[in-house]
Structures are given as C-alpha cells and as structure tokens.
Amino acid sequence: MDKGNNLRIAGKLAPELKKWTVPAKDVVDLVKSPKPWQQVAAVPAFPAENLPDQMLAKGERIVLDFGETLVGKVRLRLECLRSIDSPVKLKLLGAELPYEAAGDPETFESGLGRGWLQEDMVTVCELPAEIELPYRWSLRYLVVDVIAAPRTRFSITRAEVIAQSSAGQELPAPLPRWDREMRLIDETGSRTLRNCMQDFPEDGPKRDRRLWLGDLRLQALVNHVTFRRYDQFERGIRFLSGCTDKRGMIPAAVMMSPEPHGSSFILDYSLIFARLLLEHGRFSGNWELGDELFETAEKQLDFFRAGLDENLGFHHPGGWLFIDHCQELDRTVPMVCVAIWSAEALAELAVQLNRSAKKIDSLKREAAAWRKALRTSSFDPELGMLRSGYERQLSWAGQIWGTLASVLTQEEARAALTGLQKTPDAIGPQTPYLMHYFLEACRACGAEELLENTIRRYWGGMIRHGADTFWEAYKEGDDFYTPYGDDPRNNSACHAWSATPGYFLRTRD
C-alpha cells in the first residue's frame, strides 16, 4: 500500500461544499426551570422578522433560534437610523442546545478546553454593517450580548446562517412506512449526518471535528440510505489508509493539520476497518478500493493476535481499547468479538474479491477458533450471557458484541438482548455509539421489536428533550452527563455516531 498515493487520492476527492442561507426564525428567552432538559428551555418571544424594530442598547441580550441545528457561518446586518458616535461591540455565542446558550463562557472550566466554545467578539465602527464571522460554527442558537453601543440605538436587521455541507441542504424524503415519530427520528439522523458532512465526514462539527474510524463506519451506513456520497467515504478511507503508523496500524482518527496524520490508535477501531471496506464495496459497488486495501485491513488482525495466549485467551496488549466511554467496562469479551466480526468481514471481502480459497478458509477458521475459545471461557449457561474478564463482568457491550460475532446463537442473543433490559447490574452503555451496536445486534438476531422500541425510547428521547440532531452523549435520566467528566457544554449535540437509526428504519425488510 502506498500511503502517499492514498493521501493524493483523498486530496482529489475534496468535496464542493454546498451552501444555503437560513434566516433566524425566532427570538427566544432562555428560561431556567427544573423541568426541561438540562433545566433550560428556549421559549419563543417573537418572530425574528420583527428584529429590525427591536432597538438595542448596551447591556441588552438577544437570543436567536435558527429553527434547526446548522453548520455554517453567522451573518448579521446591523443598522441604525442615524450615524453612530461610538462603536457597537457584541459578544456572540453560538450554541447547539439551550443549556450551552445560557452558560457564561467566562466561568467555563473543562479539561477539553474553552477553545471549543463557539464565541466571538465583534466591534463595528460604522453602521450599517454586515458582519460575517470567519468561523464555521455548529449552532441552532445565537446569543448576542451588546457590550457597547452608541447613544443612538441600533437594531439587527438581518440574522442568518450561511449553512454548509458536502451533502447539500435537502434531507431525504420521509419514509412512507413509518409513523410521525419514526419519520422525525429518521429526519433527525439525516440532519445529523448532513451537518457532519463537511470537508470530510467529521465526528462532530462543533467539537473534535476529526475523521474518526468508528464514526466513519456508522456514517457510511446512514449515507448509504440517504445522500449516497460514496466518494466522501472513499476519501475518508483513503485518509485513514494514508495515515497508518510504522507497524501498519490504521489510526482511529486522522487530523488534517498541518498535514493529514493519525492521531490515536485504538485496536477495536482498527479492526472495524475491514468491515468498513466490505460495506463500502457492497454499498457503492466499488470493490477495487477493498481489493487495494485488503492487506492493510488484514494486517490489523495481527495487532489483535498479539494479545492472545496459547489458549486464545485475550490479554490487553497495551494501547487504547474503546468499545464505549466507560472506565469500568471489561473489554475482553467485546474485543475478541470485534476481532471475530472483523475476520468474518475480511473473509466475506475475500470472497467478493475472488481471493484464494485458502485465504478465505484460513480467516474463517481463525474466527471460528476464537469464537469457540471465547464461548468456552465466557459463556454463562445459566444466565445465557457472556461474562468478561477475570471478574466475569456482565455488560451490555459483551452481549451486543457476542451477538455480532455469533458467539451467541440467534436465539440466545434475542434472549440476552431482551434480558439486559431487566439486568440492572450489567454494565450499561454510556454512548449512542454502543447503543448503535445494540441496534445492529438486534437486527443481527432478528429482535426487530426490541430494535424499534429502543429507537423510539432512546433516540426518540433526545427529540423529546429538544434535539433536532442527535447527540454525542446521552444517558437517559442524566441531564448533565458528559464522558469528559466536567462541563456538559463540551458535549457535541450533533455527532455522527448517533446518526444511525435511519439506517435501520430504511433497511427494514
């Protein structure tokens, strides 16, 4: 594999960003009370079309609601009846959620840094003035604080976002077979993906803004049933392939600056690469990419094999294992399952590519051996579930990945996935990422009703809490949860790995 060539092709696949203009819809009040999500609601005060009549003075605040979460640049027009005797100075804060809009950036403390808060200060010496921020923000709300104003008051006569996406503005037509709730969930997922589709498929357009392998595969699923911009997924795959480390490991993420390079190495993510290649071939019909990168994907199994003992028991070989944002999660069972699932994907890809029977057979046999060993060591026949590690930990991740790797039979899997709902001592999922794999496991074992109910409960829950794009972090009943352990304002409220329910709804038999 020629890394430079992959990066060159990735460069050539840079998309044209389609742009469209969205005017502010409402001026809202941010009302704090115990009831709404994160205890802040954005309550419409008056339509934004009446903004020009709202004369502004120092100390005043206007909160705009653009009606939906958008990625783009804020543009404001300020006007005044006469000339101004001193400059207008505004503090601007872009926010995806009301809680983020209501918070004071000056008091923000977070390990991830205030850098991700979407704030700016603008000084205007002459009116009328057209302000277009140099920043691309992800926002539904814009908080405008008037820090200084001339004696002659002024008003905001236009407020809009120049939105952008490589996928364009339009979301796919709604699904005829589903009810209003499911259509809304599907639409919300499509909007989430659309907003993440920028110069490359980003994990979250507000925070992080990187190409993550784990997100990319989930985005690719939704892309296949919505925008079908396979070129952008080839671009993502090329970037990843162009950034392997010296050992040949595919990075978990690519950072683009100053030059594209791998920024994290996570074994379970690297193993996903095989699946991503297989599905890219299936979805796009382009099998050449898989052919070209087959050995790169196959190489990732070596990093897994390095952790196996003579009994095929897996011991953490060092480095980062993800599976879920959950410190206490024992990752032994899930990791072996991801490897089985990866090896199976490689075997299927080898079939599609007419690779040698020997290769196909060897991959299948290895997967089967791992499966058998894992079942022997980890299956609790009484409970019908897999237990992970020395402490024989019971977790959602174990059953989910046990299902996807066929370590559990379909029947066992259906029982286990259903049983988890009534097993409070099982370590639960912390992220929509693992929740996606729960849906994928439901689909794999035919638990369609559980899949559907989960979508309605979990993703529908975000919508009931005000989401119009799905979130990076969502723990039912925990308004202030953040995987980063401090201020939830750093959570991204539009995040690729949360965008997938539409994939399941649109591929339902």
Place this chain on the structure above:
Amino acid sequence: MDKGNNLRIAGKLAPELKKWTVPAKDVVDLVKSPKPWQQVAAVPAFPAENLPDQMLAKGERIVLDFGETLVGKVRLRLECLRSIDSPVKLKLLGAELPYEAAGDPETFESGLGRGWLQEDMVTVCELPAEIELPYRWSLRYLVVDVIAAPRTRFSITRAEVIAQSSAGQELPAPLPRWDREMRLIDETGSRTLRNCMQDFPEDGPKRDRRLWLGDLRLQALVNHVTFRRYDQFERGIRFLSGCTDKRGMIPAAVMMSPEPHGSSFILDYSLIFARLLLEHGRFSGNWELGDELFETAEKQLDFFRAGLDENLGFHHPGGWLFIDHCQELDRTVPMVCVAIWSAEALAELAVQLNRSAKKIDSLKREAAAWRKALRTSSFDPELGMLRSGYERQLSWAGQIWGTLASVLTQEEARAALTGLQKTPDAIGPQTPYLMHYFLEACRACGAEELLENTIRRYWGGMIRHGADTFWEAYKEGDDFYTPYGDDPRNNSACHAWSATPGYFLRTRD
C-alpha cells in the same frame, strides 16, 4: 457653493494608504508601582525575536511592545510542534499606553463606551495559523491572553503590525538646529500626524476617528513642515464644505458613515475655517480653493454676529462653544477674539484673491471695531490682562486669544503670557489644543523663549512619561485626567491637536 460637488471632489482625493510591516520589538512586563505615569510601566522582559521559544499554555499572558505607536492591523503566526487536539483561543487587547494595556476591559465603565477599547477574541482550530485582525487599531502594546490552549503547547512565531498611513512610514529628517530633546519632540509630533493621516486626517486613530475642523487646521500646520500632503487637506476642507447645515454653517466634525455628514456645530470651530483656507493657500500655493469657498467662510461670521448686542458685546447665542475642554471657562473674550482672528484671516484671503477693496476694508473695519469694544469692556489695565464675562474671569484662554486677535499689544501679550505662569488663579488650559494656541500666541508676540520652554516642559513632559505620539489629554501632574470624566483608558494617546510643536520648531526664524 455646491455641496455635492465638494463631496465629489473629496471622494476623488481619497488617498492610497501606504503600508509597512513592523515586527514586535520586545516582550514586556506590565509593572505597577507609584512612580511611572499612570502607575504602570512596560518593562522589557526579553526580545520578541525569542518569542518562538516561549511555549504557551492556558492562562498565560504575553505583552508585546512594537517599539512605537502604530496604526494598522495586528498579524500573528501561531505554531506548534505537533498538531493540536483542541483550539487555541486568545483574547487580544491593543493599547497605546501601558495603563490601557494593564486594565481589564470587563471592568471598563465609561460614558464614551467600551466600544473604543481595542479588543478581540480569536479562535484557531488548526496550527500553524496566520491571524490577521480585521480591525485597524492604534497601538504600541498588544496584550495576548491565552484563554484556551491544546495540551501540546504552542508559540507565537511571528507578531507584527501591518502599519498604514496616507503619509507613508518615513518621518521627516531631524532638525539640524535643535538639540536631542527638541528633535525627539519634533519626531514625536511627526509620528502623531503620520498616524492620524489615514483615509482622511483623523483627530485620533484610536478613538473618535473623525474629521474635526479644529484638529484639521493644526494638522495642516504640521503637514506643511513635514509630509506636505496638501491634497489630503483639500480633501478635508472639501468634506467640511460639503457638510454645511441648512443655514450654511460649517460643521465642527464630519462623520463618514453611512454618508459624509456634519456631526457637531461649534461656533469657534466654524470661525477657524477662514484661517484654514488662508493657510491652505499660503502653504500649497493653491488659492483657487480659497476663492471657491471664500463666501462659505465669510458666512460663518454671521453666526458670530448673531451673538453681538448694540455695543458689540458678545452673548452666547446658543449652541456649542469649545475653546477648551473646561466647563468653568468663560468663553466671551476667547470667542470674540476668535471672530476677530477669523475676520482678519478673511481680509488677508480677500487681498490674496484680489477681492474688492470694499470687501477687504469692511472686514478689517469690523474686526477693528470688535477689537476696540472688547478691549474697552475686558482689559484690566492694572493686571495687563483681559477678563472675561460678567464675573470678569481671568483665564489662559483669554490672554492666548487676546494675543492672537491683537486685542493685547505685542508687549502686553508677552507680559500676559509670561505672567500667566505666576497667576495660579487664572483658569488654566485643559488640553494640548489650547496649549497649541498658547504656542501660537507666543510666536505671534515674539515670546520665543517662553514658546521653547513650554514645548520642552509640556510636550517634553509627555515624552518623559513614555509618549512616542502626543496625547489627546495631558494635564501635568494629573496622571488620570480625562476630559470625559471617567476612565482615562478612553483618552487617545495619539491625537492630531497635540502634534504641533514641530511646526514651531521648523518655522523658527
């Protein structure tokens, strides 16, 4: 006079702004102590060329000194050894003086508004990054506060100001006849004018940034002995002439946005217009402009005449009289003197333009009548000074303008101007603007030693307090004086009306 035509010609005279790049000279510490001006000194810490080695993290502050006050746009280059995992966020504050640099904008309260504070917030998502602020600032110091930074520290590898002036970078060659102190004073005045020469001659490039008639005449004096950009003064004169009010009154100031228009009407300023025209003819050799605008200038005397009673006593006819920033100042004597001085200028202009002998004679006779009446009503023979108004107020302004209007004889004037130094109960000057007229009065009556000593003491005093451009407000011994009654950070430290000592030094016989 065709106002539209004046504005059209003003428009055509728009200058090309010459630009040059000035790198930061030193990184300084802002050290508070009772000794320095405004109790803050900028003490060099290390040369700015070592900035790239200074790795920066959240919470750190760098204060840059560009070595001289400049007008232009700040440009920074930020670099990092590796890529960054979260954005860099900087708060930037441009300042002309250390006190301004040391203050917190968040606690700033002033009637003129925080709008004039030169602050910005910049977020950088990728490094290396080149930041060029959209704002034109007037600054010597740049305070960089690191509000957010990635785990990998970064550094400022380049810091510069793209300086600009219609007069170009170069200051005139030093004066051979003067000593080091006077050369520095002359240079500082030239730099002050240079920095005010922007799209038009501004009063102060940091705050206000308007075309003020009172400033324009003083700038024109310095321009004549330095940059000789007479075109820019014709532009200023055209703007003023294009913005007369319905009565034909010349505005004190022109604001350029949204369209050029008069923003203040001050009788003494309007009367200065005649002098400005006369001197423009003398300096540039272009008498056509004076010819064209003679009647406009003459018209201003009507607004003065409206305040005269049958005994030629002047009573404030309403509106704004300036003379100096000094509430308690009785303006009767100064105002009549300004009118005499204006009428004399018109008479001289009429001579140059070959206007009728009748016109010349009428202006001279009117000026003489006003002079005689004022002397009769206001001269205190015992003191040898003029007393102003019902309360017979003694002031510097009265003797200064009495000298310029020849209400005092040359001998009386010399005695009065010298005597003021030992007359503490006389209302003193509050601004460099009136101090300029003190110098002009000294020159008019041949008090050259007093003129020279005043320059060394007053303008030299600013330099001894750290000035490299002369200030809008300077009261000896009062570090925190501001004519706006609140926070001295709103004072401009580069202000046209303070720029004139070089005119006197360069025109010394």
